[in-house]
Amino acid sequence: MSHLAPVWFKLTDLQVASGEGSWVTTVDGRRYLDFTAGIAVTSTGHCHPKVVAAIAEQAGRFIHAQVNCYTHPLLEQLAERLAGITPDGIDTFFFTNSGAEATEASVKLAKQATGRPHVIVFSGSFHGRTHLAMAMTTSKTGYRAGHAPLPAGVFVAPFPRAIGQGTLDERIDACLDELRHLLLSQTAPAETAAMILEPVLGEGGYEPAPARFLQGITEICREHGILFIADEVQAGFGRTGTMFAVDGTGIRPDILVMAKGIASGMPISAVGASRDLMDRWPTGSHGGTYGGNPVACAAALATIDVLTEPGFLDSVNARGEELRQALRDASADHPVLADVRGPGLMVAAEFRDPVTGAPDAARTAAVIAHCRDESNLLLMNAGTYANVIRFMPPLVVTREEMALATTAVRAALDATA
Ligand SMILES: Cc1ncc(COP(=O)(O)O)c(C=O)c1O
Numbered sequence: 001m002s003h004l005a006p007v008w009f010k011l012t013d014l015q016v017a018s019g020e021g022s023w024v025t026t027v028d029g030r031r032y033l034d035f036t037a038g039i040a041v042t043s044t045g046h047c048h049p050k051v052v053a054a055i056a057e058q059a060g061r062f063i064h065a066q067v068n069c070y071t072h073p074l075l076e077q078l079a080e081r082l083a084g085i086t087p088d089g090i091d092t093f094f095f096t097n098s099g100a101e102a103t104e105a106s107v108k109l110a111k112q113a114t115g116r117p118h119v120i121v122f123s124g125s126f127h128g129r130t131h132l133a134m135a136m137t138t139s140k141t142g143y144r145a146g147h148a149p150l151p152a153g154v155f156v157a158p159f160p161r162a163i164g165q166g167t168l169d170e171r172i173d174a175c176l177d178e179l180r181h182l183l184l185s186q187t188a189p190a191e192t193a194a195m196i197l198e199p200v201l202g203e204g205g206y207e208p209a210p211a212r213f214l215q216g217i218t219e220i221c222r223e224h225g226i227l228f229i230a231d232e233v234q235a236g237f238g239r240t241g242t243m244f245a246v247d248g249t250g251i252r253p254d255i256l257v258m259a260k261g262i263a264s265g266m267p268i269s270a271v272g273a274s275r276d277l278m279d280r281w282p283t284g285s286h287g288g289t290y291g292g293n294p295v296a297c298a299a300a301l302a303t304i305d306v307l308t309e310p311g312f313l314d315s316v317n318a319r320g321e322e323l324r325q326a327l328r329d330a331s332a333d334h335p336v337l338a339d340v341r342g343p344g345l346m347v348a349a350e351f352r353d354p355v356t357g358a359p360d361a362a363r364t365a366a367v368i369a370h371c372r373d374e375s376n377l378l379l380m381n382a383g384t385y386a387n388v389i390r391f392m393p394p395l396v397v398t399r400e401e402m403a404l405a406t407t408a409v410r411a412a413l414d415a416t417a
Pocket residue numbers: 039098099100101103126127128129198202203231232233234235259
């Protein structure tokens with residue numbers, strides 16, 4: 001009998017013994033190309049030598065330097081490093097352990113800074129599994145069902161999906177109209193502390209927020225003194241081919257939430273904002289036992305060193321383009337591939353019945369299973385209808401590994417047709 005709680009959903013039953021770069025090896029010696037990257041976490045690949053060395057060195061010096069008791073040098077070092085790579089205006093950081101803790105912390109900060117109680121989220125979002133984060137999550141009912149009552153004060157606005165009624169521009173306009181309507185009908189601006197959005201919906205189906213939608217949201221926020229929180233837990237740290245998904249959009253979030261790729265797998269997350277905003281978060285009103293753990297900080301610093309190496313993001317974009325091109329080529333023979341989208345290495349292939357347009361979760365699952373069982377390629381789905389394959393390889397994936405993966409997907413599409 002297993003002594004493990006069955007609550008974890010399992011993508012595979014594989015027992016892994018080690019990982020290196022884009023590969024994991026099972027206890028019985030089988031190697032798998034890992035295009036899940038631990039759900040977009042192992043940005044520098046499994047056990048990048050620089051990250052391993054930084055962890056080992058720091059572990060020998062100090063494992064737990066509790067922030068309320070004393071400070072340690074890596075805290076300031078990491079904050080300074082983050083200030084150098086995050087969007088303009090973000091220069092002050094709070095550290096915690098997971099994505100959910102960070103999204104919750106960002107809302108606590110927004111409430112304290114504005115004195116307002118409510119938050120607006122966008123349909124299809126995933127912000128975590130703790131109670132407030134769960135209340136802010138609308139990607140699937142499975143995360144919420146059976147846990148009611150969830151915290152109040154969360155209002156849901158629509159998100160313009162890649163596939164829907166009318167043109168994308170019409171969908172963007174309709175969503176912005178609904179957002180304005182929400183502020184007139186359900187949560188008045190004077191009650192609304194923040195809007196929180198994933199610039200690319202992750203769990204919700206790898207749906208990039210169109211630039212005009214992002215601009216519209218931030219304009220409405222500015223008009224009403226509402227803070228804009230970018231949840232870049234999944235999209236940040238090079239995943240989208242820029243350091244952060246909002247880079248280059250002209251959007252300056254008031255609060256930036258980071259986790260996953262930040263430390264190649266060590267549990268650390270961060271909330272970034274301006275000094276002025278952070279100064280409005282009363283000392284002692286938030287914290288945590290493990291936040292800013294020195295070993296995790298060391299892993300984050302080493303990860304950032306790797307991600308900022310010359311040409312690193314160019315390679316992310318080149319691999320992403322190879323992937324998108326291969327999927328688009330495949331869609332010519334397999335019209336079930338209704339859409340291929342996503343920046344950098346945050347790429348989605350959406351499966352729909354070519355005749356009815358209905359989401360095709362069965363074919364999605366069959367392709368994922370074929371890739372795993374016949375080609376040793378690990379893939380994961382996403383989306384409310386489980387009809388999207390999300391490709392999130394380690395950002396160090398090579399051209400040869402990408403070719404292996406796209407060949408495997410092509411074979412799976414052919415075999416499951
Ligand atoms: C955008 C986003 N926010 C928050 C979270 C929650 O992160 P965690 O699972 O570390 O709590 C996730 C996790 O997938 C995520 O993708």
